[in-house]
Amino acid sequence: MRRVADALGVTAMALYKHVANREELIDGMLDRLVVSIDVPADGLAWQQALRARIRSARAVMQAHPWAQAAIETRATASPTVLAYMDSLMAVMFDGGLSADLVHHAMHALSTRMWGITRDVLPTPEAPADPALRAHAMSEFAAAYPAIVRMATTAPHAGAGCDDDAEFAFALDLLVDGIARLHEQGWSSVS
Amino acid sequence: MRRVADALGVTAMALYKHVANREELIDGMLDRLVVSIDVPADGLAWQQALRARIRSARAVMQAHPWAQAAIETRATASPTVLAYMDSLMAVMFDGGLSADLVHHAMHALSTRMWGITRDVLPTPEAPADPALRAHAMSEFAAAYPAIVRMATTAPHAGAGCDDDAEFAFALDLLVDGIARLHEQGWSSVS
């Protein structure tokens, strides 16, 4: 609160004339982001529309690094957030999905729909000293063979991950899975 | 820190003789949870083993409500955390998956593998007063038709969600999708 106030050239308490508390301020900030999530064009298949909207959500969230942490701390949904979720469900209903499947799909997309991902390998930095470094590396290889195998033999080995491609991959996996269940006439009650 | 110390009957500063700081304490607490995640029996198909381990992870995390928030704030992975992720990758490598696919799968499972989900509808409580309540409800229905449609027509309508079933549903969607790609000889480079 004090930092925001400083940036505005006022005292922290001045903010409280405009918002009830810190939570409400963050809610407001997030609402502005959520409103800016693209609405996909009409006429798209539901899978395309869903993907487009969620990818846009991720782009928005990524453009504001504070947003992920903020989203994770929200306890209740604001009207804007509800409207966003409503729109995702509407897309699926328009595609003919059952309420049952829509419900499960929303759970499956619960983190994805906010563009949330965790770094897969937030590994500690290797030491700078070459000797120590070599030692650390060989210990690492011995302790975590699968990690090393993945890191050294995957196509992108060495380079950083393409986070957007990874996000899209996982999103497609879910959307395609949901579509498949829909085609099969899936129901949660057997 | 003060609360933990109180619970132990010592001063807050006494804790600093055992951990460097709050972060390290939380890391240690999480490590104990991660170590307690079940290792699936030998001989299972990779899909079964993966599912079992991740479901166990979720059970462990759910048994300790502080754990989800704690996991979300970790910046780097401890050796214990790395070992857990290594074991997930090892399961997939043992199943014959390519390093490429394992890599993408880990990204796709990035939040799932910690049992992380977000409440789908953390909606504000309806007012207690019957008249106000009816009014609020009808406004809600007008503003969020898809939400209401889902909530009223899905099989569990009214009752709370079965979070474990929802979690399993989404996990299966991902694992099945990964398995399908594996069977198709998928590769990220086209």
Next chain:
DNA sequence: TTGACACGTCTACAGCGTATACCTATGGTG
């Protein structure tokens, strides 16, 4: 006997969100 060390305590500080009280320019109303 001595000194190192493990393991506590006490005090203090800067940062946080925010309750309460107070000030002041502005603009609509009698």
Next chain:
DNA sequence: CACCATAGGTATACGCTGTAGACGTGTCAA
């Protein structure tokens, strides 16, 4: 025109947080 409510700012203070620094002690090895 005088008046006063109101919007929107300030000053001060409180309880909470993590943690730095100095200061005991009881135990054990040399």
